Amino acid sequence: MEDKIKEIVISVLELAEDDAKQIEEDTDLLEYGLDSMTCVGVVVSLEEEFGITVDEEDLLVENMSTISKIKELVEKYED
Template identity: 35%
Template sequence: MASLTSSSVSFKCAVLPSSFNSKNHGLKSSVSFWRANQVKPRGLSISCAAKPETLEKVSSIVREQLAMTKDATVTGETKFSEIGADSLDTVEIVMKLEEEFGVTVEEENAQTITTIQEAADMIEKLQNK
């Protein structure tokens, strides 16, 4: 059995009322371990997931920008590339997000966004500054 020399722990968090039931709201946490011969980032990564209403608004903006139907399935894990967004579409989505949420996204941050969840998380991070 190979020994582990690297590990990663990821958490998603949110401010929730004490009566909140995580099983009914799909909250996830994960712990990942890698074998010694795999190259993975080291350290602990903790991030707070965006509020459901932010995620829904971002999803709505993405659907609108890509001319998708309102009932098209788009989740936080949906990658822009999976729903047909090219680099120009992504730039337009970021511009619309800036307009709708009243934030400014730096170009280097915009280039790292690959999923709906990442976009929503970034929006909330910028709003909290």
């Protein structure tokens, strides 16, 4: 799941290869261009990939600022 999430994030943020290699589980994605505008693209891709719908109250950039946090969010909705 982490690899798929990473793939989505790299694609939506349009990261160059060098930057993409730096993304680890706890990398701060805000330093790589994650903000409220790019986050909508991440959410839509996650929802499509994992068959989930994220509630409005969880739609916060701060909930998606690392790969780990995104994984937690997806797992919450997969259950």
